[in-house]
Amino acid sequence: MTASEDQADVEKVLTGDIAAFEGIVRRWQSPLINLAYRFCRDRGRSEEMAQEAFLRAYTALGQWRREGAFSTWLFALAANIYCSELRRIPLKMVNLEEAADLMDLHNINRSLEDEDRKRAVRNAVAALPAKYREALTLFYFHDMNVTAAAESLGLPEGTVKARLYRGREMLRSKLLRVFPTQRLREA
Amino acid sequence: MSDDSVDQILFQEEEILPSSGFAARVMDAVYRQASTPSPIPFPWKRAFPGLATAALTLLSVLLGFADLVWAASSVRHSATGAPVLVLAFHSKLMAQAGWVVLVSFVTLGAVKLSMRLTVA
Numbered sequence: 188m189t190a191s192e193d194q195a196d197v198e199k200v201l202t203g204d205i206a207a208f209e210g211i212v213r214r215w216q217s218p219l220i221n222l223a224y225r226f227c228r229d230r231g232r233s234e235e236m237a238q239e240a241f242l243r244a245y246t247a248l249g250q251w252r253r254e255g256a257f258s259t260w261l262f263a264l265a266a267n268i269y270c271s272e273l274r275r276i277p278l279k280m281v282n283l284e285e286a287a288d289l290m291d292l293h294n295i296n297r298s299l300e301d302e303d304r305k306r307a308v309r310n311a312v313a314a315l316p317a318k319y320r321e322a323l324t325l326f327y328f329h330d331m332n333v334t335a336a337a338e339s340l341g342l343p344e345g346t347v348k349a350r351l352y353r354g355r356e357m358l359r360s361k362l363l364r365v366f367p368t369q370r371l372r373e374a
Numbered sequence: 375m376s377d378d379s380v381d382q383i384l385f386q387e388e389e390i391l392p393s394s395g396f397a398a399r400v401m402d403a404v405y406r407q408a409s410t411p412s413p414i415p416f417p418w419k420r421a422f423p424g425l426a427t428a429a430l431t432l433l434s435v436l437l438g439f440a441d442l443v444w445a446a447s448s449v450r451h452s453a454t455g456a457p458v459l460v461l462a463f464h465s466k467l468m469a470q471a472g473w474v475v476l477v478s479f480v481t482l483g484a485v486k487l488s489m490r491l492t493v494a
Contacts (some may be wrong), residue, residue, distance in 0.1 A: 205408050212400045216392045224390050234396055241400045242407060308383045327384040358380065 193257035219265050225324050226269045236272055240265035259338050266339040270321050278313050311361045319354030322347050420491050427484040431477050438470055
């Protein structure tokens with residue numbers, strides 16, 4: 188996955204060699220699908236969203252300014268599409284409190300499994316307001332790199348840091364409401 | 375649940391693999407898009423006379439109405455008991471009729487011109 192390969196393929200596509208776009212698709216399909224999956228938690232929908240991102244990238248390829256990395260431009264474009272898509276058709280969410288009740292009924296004498304905890308955390312993230320959810324999703328996708336998350340969101344780093352801080356606070360309070368303190372400490 | 379464990383859960387997300395035909399499907403969509411003719415841009419230059427005429431017409435109507443309201447406010451008494459706005463309207467009717475006829479002709483001319491340009 189090199190910048191020079193991306194640049195070469197972009198130049199070819201811009202001169203009319205549409206087939207060269209396949210190189211871009213093959214190099215970036217997995218990251219774009221995984222990013223979409225983090226937004227929507229649905230494999231089928233994540234492929235549809237990634238396909239839409241590639242199509243938009245194809246039509247807007249001429250707008251990529253060479254001073255920035257192609258990947259940065261592509262992720263920003265994809266993140267923009269994914270955020271819009273999720274705002275247009277929101278996630279079907281399980282209410283966090285209801286989910287915890289169900290877990291309690293089924294696992295009344297069992298400690299929380301890893302998977303249950305993970306699901307609860309993801310549900311809590313999904314239940315956050317869009318701007319905090321988007322910041323958190325991109326922050327973790329970019330290996331907890333605030334700069335990369337800010338570039339993908341097209342926002343200043345300070346704004347992203349503030350959203351991350353507020354998002355984490357909301358996440359913590361949601362999780363504390365759901366899980367009894369003792370259990371949280373065990374975790 | 376500590377921040378570290380939340381970080382760990384959100385950082386270590388499961389990776390999903392693209393389905394086998396994903397790249398081919400995207401390329402099919404790209405080829406379809408490439409073969410679709412680009413949308414015709416709106417003919418602003420040709421539409422400009424019509425738009426300018428419409429704007430002028432709207433402006434003259436608004437000015438006319440403002441003038442009417444001004445005239446109505448200056449009429450203090452109505453001998454027939456009719457609303458003052460109606461009286462003012464009647465008094466201004468003949469004066470405005472000429473403008474209305476002029477604007478109608480200008481509009482008709484603009485429409486004809488637009489249609490001729492469109493056909494050309």
